[in-house]
Amino acid sequence: MSEITDYLVIGAGIVGLATAWHLSRLRPEAEITILEKEADLAQHQSSHNSGVIHAGVYYKPRTYMAKNCIEGYRRLLNFCDEHQVGYRICGKLITAVEDWELPHLERLKANAGQNGLTGLRIMNPEEVKEIEPHLHCKGALWVPQTGVVDFAEVCRKLASLLSEHGVEFHFNTRVESIHAVGRRIVVRTGGGEFNAWHVVNCAGLYADKLAFPNPGKASLAVVPFRGEYYVISDEKKDLVKNLVYPVPNPQLPFLGVHFTRRIDHQVDIGPNAVLAFAREGYRMKDVNAGEMADYLRFPGFWRMARRYWKVGIDEIHRSLSKRAFMKKAVQYFPEITEKDVQRGPSGVRAQAIDWYGRPLHDFFFEKQRSVLHCLNVPSPAATASLAIGEVVARKLLS
Ligand SMILES: Cc1cc2nc3c(=O)[nH]c(=O)nc-3n(C[C@H](O)[C@H](O)[C@H](O)COP(=O)(O)OP(=O)(O)OC[C@H]3O[C@@H](n4cnc5c(N)ncnc54)[C@H](O)[C@@H]3O)c2cc1C
Structure with a gap:
């Protein structure tokens, strides 16, 4: 490697890998280096997710999320076809279990139409x-x-193509700071x-830490929200044929607890979406006081807390109590009860909050x-990664 590499990418998650991939195509002769703090790639959000290829129903038309989800969807399927990565197009049901949710289905369908999706049906x-016989x-x-x-498999394929191209990976290499010298x-x-x-x-969950070394001057903070899953037993799992989602709360950036085959x-x-007490706080007992201070010092965090404290307390309750978690789930599949599920994996979302305490509803680059x-770059960034990678690469080159 020469003394000064052309492009250095921090983070070997799906966004970093997709960015490096586009840089390698746009500048085939350039030297590209990837630094990753873990011993292997995709150890965080890119492997701790629902594995859903989103079609682009929810996102506000003309936002980065809408455009890149739809373009990313197309590119992801092409990539999987070309490189023999398995996927399954199974469709999903966004489901109203209460009367007041029914008009929201029309709203979501209209939104999807504006994003160019066709074939959706109430x-x-x-x-x-006929699609989900056991769904109420x-x-x-x-x-x-x-x-x-499996987005981790997509990452592994991207990394092997990058290695073949000559991109250098440095694992166990945690970036501490970034400075311009001339x-x-x-x-x-x-x-x-x-x-x-x-x-x-x-850097995903640590992106703000590297962008704003002085938190007093930060325009936003990345707040970690843990998402916990329960796994349905082998005896009952065939009651769920494919994907069943709730009607989401449009105020929140999360899609709600869903059933995923x-x-x-x-x-x-x-x-679920529980405030985590560490950036990589995969369990309730993972507490890192220094990392909590990063968001507690940010004024926007307290504004968000004032607005959403009730939702936050409910989420903590559902995280601590299996019964509370399952109370909503049984509305969809009454035959799946508390005894049919076991605690499963969890993931932590990197969700940016602005100074006014508003969760960002779009991808944001600076x-x-x-x-x-x-x-x-939260959900649907894994779906959108191959489009985001090009946006990021072009912004960097401009
Ligand atoms: C619970 C959950 C469910 C989701 N479900 C879906 C879904 O179904 N469909 C979908 O499209 N999206 C989904 N997402 C979103 C998607 O997984 C993420 O948007 C995407 O993986 C983000 O990728 P990333 O590369 O930005 O982050 P990451 O995968 O977190 O990668 C960041 C990398 O940076 C490294 N890093 C951090 N700090 C440093 C440092 N200082 N020095 C060096 N390296 C560093 C980390 O170790 C990590 O490898 C979900 C996310 C979660 C958490």
Whole structure:
């Protein structure tokens, strides 16, 4: 490697890998280096998710989320076809279990139409039974395009293509700071310094920490929200044929607890959205006081807490109590009860909150000279990654 690499990418999650992939295509002769703090790639959000290929129903038209989800969907399927990564297009039902939820199905269908999706259909309970015979509901929106994949496998394929192209990976290399020295960018890590002409920060749950070393000057904070899943027993899992989602609360950036038949046919229920006490706080007992202070010091956090404290307390209650978690789930599948599920995996979302305490509802990138920070790339960023990677690469090159 020369003393100054052309492009240095921080983070070997799906966004960092997809960005490096696009850089390698746009600048085939350039030297590209990826720094990752873990011993392997995709150890966090990119492997701790629902594995759903989102079609683009929910996102506000013309936002980065809407455009990149739909473009990313198309590219992801092409990528999987070309590189023999398995996926399954199974469709999903967004389900109303209360009367007041029914008009929201029309709203979501209209939104999906504005995003260019076709073939969606509002179904009555009898029609729903043909797709999900055990689902109880008042009606549902059928989204035929939705599918499932293992995003960690997509990451492994991207990484092997990058290695073949000559991209260098440095694992166990945690970036501590990023500084400009003239035109050069100096990246300090536990294992020494790296120099680059351009840097992309795809550090996920730590992206704000690297972008705003002085939290007093930060315009946003990444707040970790844990999503916990319960796995349905083998005896009962066939009651769920594919994907069943609730009607989401449009105020919140999360889609709600859903039933997912994964690519390997494990069926789970989740994820909830519980404030985590550490950036990588996969369990309630994972507490990191310094990392909590990062968000507690941010004024926007307290504004968010004032607005959503009740939702937050309910989520903590559902996290602590299996009974409380299952109370909502049994409305959809009454035959699946508390004794049929076991605690399963969890993931932690990197959700950016602005100064006014509002969760960002769109992808957000910020360029500081030759450094581009990916500051809000939550769901559906895994689906959208191959489109986001190009957006990020082009922003960096502009
Ligand atoms: C519970 C859950 C469910 C989800 N479900 C879906 C879904 O069904 N469909 C979908 O499309 N999306 C889903 N998402 C969203 C999707 O998984 C993420 O948006 C996506 O994986 C983000 O990728 P990333 O590369 O930005 O982050 P990550 O995968 O978290 O990667 C960031 C990387 O940066 C590394 N890193 C951090 N700090 C440093 C540092 N200082 N130095 C070096 N390396 C560092 C980390 O170790 C990590 O490898 C879900 C997310 C969660 C949490």
